[in-house]
Every structure is written in structure tokens, then in C-alpha cells.
Amino acid sequence: MEHFYITLLLLFVSFVTLSLFVLFYKHRSNYSADNLPPGRPGLPFVGETLEFLSTGWKGHPEKFIFDRMAKYSSQVFKTNILGEPAAVFCGVACNKFLFSNENKLVTAWWPSSVDKIFPSSLQTSSKEESKKMRKLLPQFLKPEALQRYIGIMDATANEHFASQWENKEQVLVFPLAKRYTFWLACRLFLSIEDPHHVSKFEEPFHLLASGIISLPIDLPGTPFNRAIKASNFIRKELLKIIKQRKVDLSEGKASPTQDILSHMLLTSDENGQFMTEVDIADKILGLLIGGHDTASAACTFIVKYLAELPHIYELVYK
Numbered sequence: 001m002e003h004f005y006i007t008l009l010l011l012f013v014s015f016v017t018l019s020l021f022v023l024f025y026k027h028r029s030n031y032s033a034d035n036l037p038p039g040r041p042g043l044p045f046v047g048e049t050l051e052f053l054s055t056g057w058k059g060h061p062e063k064f065i066f067d068r069m070a071k072y073s074s075q076v077f078k079t080n081i082l083g084e085p086a087a088v089f090c091g092v093a094c095n096k097f098l099f100s101n102e103n104k105l106v107t108a109w110w111p112s113s114v115d116k117i118f119p120s121s122l123q124t125s126s127k128e129e130s131k132k133m134r135k136l137l138p139q140f141l142k143p144e145a146l147q148r149y150i151g152i153m154d155a156t157a158n159e160h161f162a163s164q165w166e167n168k169e170q171v172l173v174f175p176l177a178k179r180y181t182f183w184l185a186c187r188l189f190l191s192i193e194d195p196h197h198v199s200k201f202e203e204p205f206h207l208l209a210s211g212i213i214s215l216p217i218d219l220p221g222t223p224f225n226r227a228i229k230a231s232n233f234i235r236k237e238l239l240k241i242i243k244q245r246k247v248d249l250s251e252g253k254a255s256p257t258q259d260i261l262s263h264m265l266l267t268s269d270e271n272g273q274f275m276t277e278v279d280i281a282d283k284i285l286g287l288l289i290g291g292h293d294t295a296s297a298a299c300t301f302i303v304k305y306l307a308e309l310p311h312i313y314e315l316v317y318k
Contacts, residue, residue, distance in 0.1 A: 037087055039068065039078035047080025049215055065090065083216050084111045113216030113224065117208070117231045118282050145257075149188055156184050173303045177296040178206075185288050189260045190241055201237065204230035208285075209292055231285070238281040260284065 042048035048064075055064045068077045069090050076089050089098055098106055160180045165171055182202060186192040211227020218225050245261055248254035256266050264280045275283070306313040 037076040037078050038072035039087075041078070041080045041085070045083055046215065047083065047085075049081050049083070052079075052081045053214070082111045082213070083113060111216070114212065116216075116218065116224075116228055117212060118286065148257075152187055153184060156180070156187060174296065174300045177299040177303075178292065181292060181295040181299065182288070185292070187259075189284055189287060190238075191254075191259045191261070192241075201234060204233050205288065205292075208234065209289060212289070234285060235278070235281045238284060239277055242277045242280055260287070 040048075042051075052064050055061050065088065068079070068088070071077075073090075075091055075094055076087055078085070078087050080086065089095065102108070157180070160176075160183065164176050164179065179202070182205065183195075183198055186198045186201065192198055207223075207226045207230040211223040211225075211230065214223040214227070216224050218228065242261065242265070245254055246265060249256065249262060249265060254262060256262050261280070261284065264275060264283065268274050306316065
């Protein structure tokens with residue numbers, strides 16, 4: 001009997017060893033072609049994600065890039081982040097190549113893990129989704145249309161400064177900038193003005209934004225799992241708003257040009273097809289995510305540089 005258990009143990013150890021060998025071999029074989037840039041794939045599944053994320057958590061996300069530029073190439077290197085193989089382009093020439101060849105030599109792409117957060121993206125390719133949005137948004141975001149929102153933007157900014165900045169000895173600009181851009185997006189995209197209604201979205205939205213760029217491990221308590229739950233919650237709330245807006249439009253209580261939601265509901269494609277409610281919810285969710293950190297980071301840097309350059313601040317103030 002003792003020999004039997006020893007045999008089982010040896011078989012188990014052999015199976016685990018063989019599985020790990022196959023996993024490592026398969027992982028590294030994807031990075032061994034002759035025409036690939038220099039770099040390393042990191043660990044199976046995880047890749048170099050932990051190091052990529054840790055440099056961001058420490059406040060130096062550029063270190064991940066600069067270290068590999070110095071070690072491998074100042075132009076392009078290969079890696080594995082968020083469970084996907086990737087090539088990172090660096091420098092002016094590489095950026096020019098990327099941004100001058102969109103939908104030609106390069107196309108927009110997201111890690112497969114994002115499909116769990118935005119399930120409707122499975123229905124069409126990211127290239128087709130990009131085309132849809134490019135056709136849909138110009139009519140709403142053209143200069144004549146933007147003029148209508150200056151009053152809303154100004155009123156939101158004044159309200160935000162009065163409630164969050166004034167009479168404070170110290171303020172943390174980036175969190176406040178994120179709150180401001182989120183409030184503004186809710187007003188412009190969905191015509192939500194009630195602060196309590198906006199705050200209902202804030203916490204799950206932050207969980208979603210932080211969970212997209214995380215290890216794609218869908219287990220309870222992980223950032224990725226919390227992002228999926230937050231996405232489902234926000235989508236349900238957006239669907240309620242969409243359904244109510246359809247009723248308001250039919251009854252004349254809402255304007256066809258008041259925000260992006262109305263525009264999406266009333267705009268068809270070249271085949272006369274209208275977007276489904278779920279698709280609209282995901283599109284608006286994507287717009288909120290896409291404009292969140294970028295706009296708030298820009299606002300933060302404006303405040304930083306105006307504070308560091310008082311002579312520029314005085315000219316802007318005048």
C-alpha cells in the first residue's frame with residue numbers, strides 16, 4: 001500500500017512538472033520568432049504585469065518603459081502585460097508610425113479581459129466600434145454644438161470650486177479634478193444634474209476605472225472582479241436612464257439635441273439600424289472611462305504649472 005501511495009505521489013509530481021514545462025514552453029514560444037523586437041515575456045499568464053503596475057502604484061509609471069528602453073531598445077521592445085503579448089513603441093518615429101497608420105498598418109485593440117467588463121464589445125471588432133463612434137460623435141461635438149455647453153461647463157466649474165475648493169487650507173488636485181470631470185461628463189452625456197444621483201455612480205465608476213488596468217483574475221475580492229461587478233451595476237443604472245429618456249423623447253419632455261444620450265437614441269447607421277439600449281449603455285460607459293483620467297490629468301497639470309509659474313498665472317488671470 002505504501003508503494004502505491006509513493007507511485008501516486010510520483011505521478012502527481014511528474015504531471016505537475018510536465019504541465020509547468022509545457023506552460024513555460026508554450027508561453028515563451030510565442031516570443032521566439034526571428035522578426036520580434038528584443039525584450040522578455042516574463043512569467044506565464046502574469047508576464048511583466050506586476051512590475052508594470054507596481055511602478056504606477058509607486059508614482060513612477062515611466063520607469064517600466066525607461067528601464068526596458070535602456071536594456072533592450074530605445075525604439076521598440078516586447079513584453080507581456082495584462083495577460084497579453086505586447087510590443088511597446090517608443091520615441092518620435094515610432095509614435096508617428098502608429099498615429100499616421102490607424103486602420104491601415106495598425107488597428108485599435110484591447111486585451112481580451114476587457115470583453116468581460118464590456119460584453120457588448122464581443123459583438124463586433126474594435127475597428128468597427130471605432131468607426132461607429134467616429135461617425136456618431138462629430139455631429140454632437142462640432143464647434144457649433146459645443147458652444148451650447150459653455151454655460152453648463154462654467155456653472156459646473158463654479159459649483160465645484162465653491163463646494164470643494166473654497167475655504168480649504170489644502171486641496172488634493174487630482175482627486176478633485178477627477179470628480180469635476182466626472183460631474184461634467186454626467187451633465188453633458190446624460191443631463192444628470194442632481195449631485196446625489198452623480199455620487200451614486202462615483203464609487204463603482206472608480207472601481208471600474210482602476211480594475212480595467214489590473215491582473216485579469218476574476219476571483220472575489222480582486223480589482224478585476226470588482227471592476228466587472230461595478231460595470232454591471234453602472235450598466236443597469238444606465239439602462240434605467242436610457243429607458244426613461246426614450247419615454248421622455250416620445251412625450252416631448254426631452255430635447256433631441258440636449259446630450260449624447262438623446263443623440264445616440266435618435267441616430268441610425270447607414271442601414272437605418274438604431275443601436276440597442278445595451279450597446280448605448282456600453283458606449284456611454286466607454287466615453288466616461290475614456291475621458292476620465294485623460295481630462296482630469298490635463299486639468300491637474302494645468303494647476304501644477306500655473307502654481308509653479310506665477311508670471312504665467314498672472315497673464316492667464318488677466
